[in-house]
Amino acid sequence: MSPVAIAEENMNGPKNMDHKIPVGPITAGRSRKKSLATQLSKEGHGCPMGFVRPDLTSRCTWKANETKPDMKKGTQGPHSIDKSKDRMKIMPDVLYNIGNTPLVRINKISKTAGLKCELLAKCEFFNAGGSVKDRIALRMVEDAEKSGMLKAGDTIIEPTSGNTGIGLALAAAVKGYRCIIVLPEKMSNEKVATLRALGAEIVRTPTSASWDSPESHISVAQRLLAEIPNSIILDQYRNPGNPLAHYDTTAEEILEQCDGKVDMVIMGAGTGGTISGIGRKIKEKCPDCIVVGVDPLGSILAEPENLNRTEVSYYDVEGTGYDFIPTVLDRTVVDKWIKSNDKDSFIMARRLIREEGLLCGGSSGATMACAVQASQDLKPGQKCVALLADGVRNYMTKFLDDQWLADRDIIELKDEMTNWWAEEKVSSLELSAPLSILPSVAVEHAIDIMVKEGYDQLPVITESGKIVGVATMGSLKAKMLKGKVNATDPVEAASYNTFKKLNLDTTLSKLNRILDTEHFALVVHNQRLYTNQKDIQEREVIVGIVTDIDLLQYISRHEAGNGSDGSGSTSPRNSQQGSEKSN
């Protein structure tokens, strides 16, 4: 079938009814009749039309070289073939500036790494909306228009980590559709600002929500679909147009730019559309080329499975990695996976900017750091193409900011302050042991406990000692007053689960910087625990909560000359009042 033809068949797999659910997009339907998904899905997640999983078994039967394109008809199997638009002197609209991105030689980084091959960057941030996702957004919109699923006046809804949203919002702005983007809290404010400027409406969801929970961006988008008439989720996780956009254009451009001969291509994976589409075309036209996938530590897309084993549960690089395997990701075309980490990724992204002048984003750094590693054995004359997925515009207040990197221990800043206390450690502070509560305690009882004990924040800890969040006056107030939780709900639902952690060796200058933006930080200690005679587990134990008042009290007592008089540790109500700074 076509390349990527995700058409119909292959009913194997654990999800036995998958084949009866149409391939993406997901439509609410123009009539009031129950959609197919309503009849099929067992999981509801509060979506009246049922929950359509983003990891349904792929129905694609693509095999390299099997279905020949029909250039006259402009089809390949069940799919239409798209071509990169020619560079025009005057473009009819900005959507013509999607695709045809430049391939740029990496000079200094390649030399420093001692590479023999030619290292090249496919610069997707030059697309009109600033990322590789503009390609799939336009393709999915135009496919839906051609099939009649998307009509003037309709609403496009999409769950996305941001860049697909920007691509869709851009197409919607130019073509005149209403656009609603559902995106996790983690995604940068810069992406949100760009989306708003393009006229998109935005719904935020908790980053910690797993993909299949009712609060996930995927479930929330599907609930909106059921509520809004004439709306459509183009569904990048299952839409054949996602990998096809790259099969038809990105891969063809790379092949053309390399005169048909490329030895290694390397890129990150989110939905997997980019790597599946490029990988499939490359396997057909350049079968010896090695396809390398980059997956952040903390994600589970890489194979073999043991590569994904890690203690890391959160990463700051945006746009890649998932906690499920999206339908459009075809891992059979990936020869090798490399796991990336935040530190190497952001350092390389800064080098790409500083040394090569490429204004790329953090995941581009991840890809390039892995490319330098993967291409070590390539020979002179061979070519390695690394795909730089988005630009720095999305991250101006993130990895472009030295302070942001220092807060994450990615770089060390020379502290300009010469305060006597700057190099002292958190262990010098007199912290009271914190009181904690179980996740199941009701919100009303948590408030009673805070009042009785005089605490404004309580770590939420499971019976087995895992820290799952912090309930603060701010978090309870925010959720209760907005009607998001009731007094009888478990406190876990009203706690913050992104907060700063530090340890007893953290310097007071770093603590001071953290407290510039956070009301509190948890001081944790790693404890080793034998679970039987030979197995040992590492567990985080909270040794205290630190706030501005702890730091101020320490400094003022020492400056007054009565430093460690042991007279008073921090009172439980040790900071607070005022609005929450974290989250």
Ligand SMILES: Cc1ncc(COP(=O)(O)O)c(C=O)c1O
């Ligand atoms: C920022 C960003 N967006 C999108 C992608 C590609 O995502 P997908 O796998 O969904 O095609 C990448 C891959 O590196 C990325 O870094």
